[in-house]
Amino acid sequence: MCEIKKNFVSHDLVHNLKCASRAPRVRHSMKATKTWPGARFMCVGKNGDLNTAAYCLAELMHEPFQPFPMATVAVHYSIKDDFIERLRSRFRQVKPHVANHPNYERSLAELQYGLRPYKYVLADVADAPACASPILVTGNDTHLIFPSGASGATTLHTFRAIRDVAQIFSKETPPFDAVYYFDESVVDIYVLAPLVKCVQFFVNCMDACLVEIMPHYMDHNPMAIYKRGYHYETLEMRNEWKIIVFPYSSAILRQCCCPTGHCRCYATHSACCEDHLNT
Template sequence: MANKSVPVKKVLSPLQPAITSDMVNKLQQTPASEAKISGSVASAWRSPQLMIVFEDGDLHSARQHLLDSLQNPFAEGAVATVLLQESVRDQFVGLVAQNLKRLEPQVAGHPSYVRTLAQIELLKANVIKAEGDVPADASPLLVSDFVSSYLGQPGPTGAITLQTFRTAREATLVNLKESVPYARVSIWNEKLACAYEVLGHLAVDTFTINCFNPDLSPIRSAFEANQNDVCLFKGYHYETLTVNFKRRIVVFPVGTMFAN
């Protein structure tokens, strides 16, 4: 028999521990998040994600999930754009840069990646690449201050764009320049109120807070039925609600609630 989600009122306890590393590092994974590298898919975005990292977020966990996308930018569910709060930009970029590795041949030889390298050279763009002996034409690419449309034709470019913001509201304004059809927004901020502030300003259905690619099946039926609902499942809080006349899904580790 399939597991059923449990209503919040039957599960929450004042003794619930604060967020733990297991909650963000050993996530439930949807089949889409397990996509393998493909050198033949580049004509359309495959459920791209927007990542927003605040100064109060877990930078190390956010970095780990961004690294996965940098190493495999053509995977389904990969991050296409990352927005960093100005106060932690240098620290976060440094954490990312020191962990970049040489790309797999399927990615480095991908036509879209090759075209993006040429476009970056033309634009003289500021790019964060792998350090050490990784060849420039086989490095993950984090491109600062350019939107994806400048890097190539519509669809994944093989690079992730990086923008900086100061406030939650400014983060949503910065992203209005992007034309990427995001499927999810991954927000990294221990302050839930600040994270919820973003919901009403982005035209995306699904928001995950302090986690990446969690299983959405516990809340899917309520969302599709256009009904408000809240439940807990395997240590995650799920809810679907209407914000600015648009239905949303919000997911975060249960401990996040007690850390605020």
């Protein structure tokens, strides 16, 4: 008689799934922080995919105190209102560890009761109360209006030319670890990259696994690689080495499965969850 394998998918496993153990509790730090844990910068061009950009930004705005938060977004002036509307429609009530975080509380108080009026957007009251909503500051203000450390809010700026984005980048206070750029053309990223102090640039994608290009970056070797639907490139710009990544496939591409900003693939000489992909 054949022995049933442990990973056999039975009828009950599909239709009567039962949880045998509780999910592990995640402890969130509720102490005031004075640092930015690897802040991210997003730029959305006038020909960018607004829905994808708004979805990615909204997801990160719901967890502003996790490592690698989205601190600032720059959008082309012609799409500002449209983008804000799409983003706000994706706002939901943040979890208690966010709403009760001292940094979040002090930022919201500054916006609501500060010495001068600020322009900011919260979720619709049907989606979340004002005291537990993602916060988008829309008046071209920088994070200098808040005390030091992760603010719990995202600042939005508008630009007309790509060089304006570099100025926005330099005026903001968080030390940005990566730039996400959404636009149909990838040409402007080669204009922006040498103007800002940042290494990683992701075009129309989020945190792709860098295992293929990392050895070339570490050796300061200019290289372009096509792997798993992505174009990976490392090159020197104004005496600084940059990594630029963008998808060349129309298929839905998965992110690296390692925790955001903590890719271990290079150290383990593997490509995490995508080992089975050969394209």
